[in-house]
Amino acid sequence: MLEALKEEVCAQNHELPNNGLVVGSGGNVSGRDPETGLVVIKPSGVKFAKLTPETMVVVDPDGAVIEGEMRPSVDTGIHLYIYKQRADVFGITHTHSPYASSFAARGERIPAVLTPITHMLGRDIPCSRYATPGEVDTGQAIIDAADGGWAVLVKAHGVFTMGASASEATSFAMYLEEAAMTTHLAMTRGPVEELSDQEIDRCYNWFRKNYGQAGEKKVNS
Numbered sequence: 309m310l311e312a313l314k315e316e317v318c319a320q321n322h323e324l325p326n327n328g329l330v331v332g333s334g335g336n337v338s339g340r341d342p343e344t345g346l347v348v349i350k351p352s353g354v355k356f357a358k359l360t361p362e363t364m365v366v367v368d369p370d371g372a373v374i375e376g377e378m379r380p381s382v383d384t385g386i387h388l389y390i391y392k393q394r395a396d397v398f399g400i401t402h403t404h405s406p407y408a409s410s411f412a413a414r415g416e417r418i419p420a421v422l423t424p425i426t427h428m429l430g431r432d433i434p435c436s437r438y439a440t441p442g443e444v445d446t447g448q449a450i451i452d453a454a455d456g457g458w459a460v461l462v463k464a465h466g467v468f469t470m471g472a473s474a475s476e477a478t479s480f481a482m483y484l485e486e487a488a489m490t491t492h493l494a495m496t497r498g499p500v501e502e503l504s505d506q507e508i509d510r511c512y513n514w515f516r517k518n519y520g521q522a523g524e525k526k527v528n529s
């Protein structure tokens with residue numbers, strides 16, 4: 309079941325180590341099927357190199373395993389909480405990517421100082437309150453901090469991005485790490501100037517309208 313979604317979610321999980329966003333088996337990507345509401349997610353504790361579409365786990369919105377030989381990611385409860393709260397989210401990506409997580413370690417947001425990431429996310433990247441690593445508490449902290457947006461740092465933990473698909477959420481995670489690195493480097497040389505709210509809105513609206521090919525999903529280049 310959900311073969312195309314399993315292939316997409318598997319391929320997006322492979323993007324995490326391929327782009328230096330994770331080490332070992334940390335981090336995960338999931339996708340939600342719009343028709344059934346079922347969620348496809350990475351199995352728990354399996355090295356990325358070993359992931360195939362067949363190893364992906366299918367769970368229902370309450371976390372019951374519908375298909376799959378292995379246990380789902382330990383972060384499944386967080387993903388399911390976000391999906392329940394956000395009808396517009398169909399993909400979630402979680403990483404501990406180092407530059408973005410260095411902001412999370414300090415409980416700091418990443419300011420909106422670069423247009424490429426602002427085009428995609430339309431705001432700064434907020435940092436949530438500290439949340440107990442586990443299920444609902446972290447999910448609640450993400451929903452609160454996101455305030456309808458697509459990316460959050462969880463204080464003392466790492467990055468959660470959301471998108472209209474698993475591919476979009478993973479693209480956001482990649483570009484967010486690049487932006488975090490560049491912003492960090494800039495901040496070591498002095499204060500940085502944040503884009504105005506007006507320019508942030510203009511960037512976001514322009515990008516949503518113009519990026520990519522007609523009829524193609526945005527961002528998933």
Ligand SMILES: [Zn+2]
Binds near residue numbers: 403404466
């Ligand atoms: Zn984590």
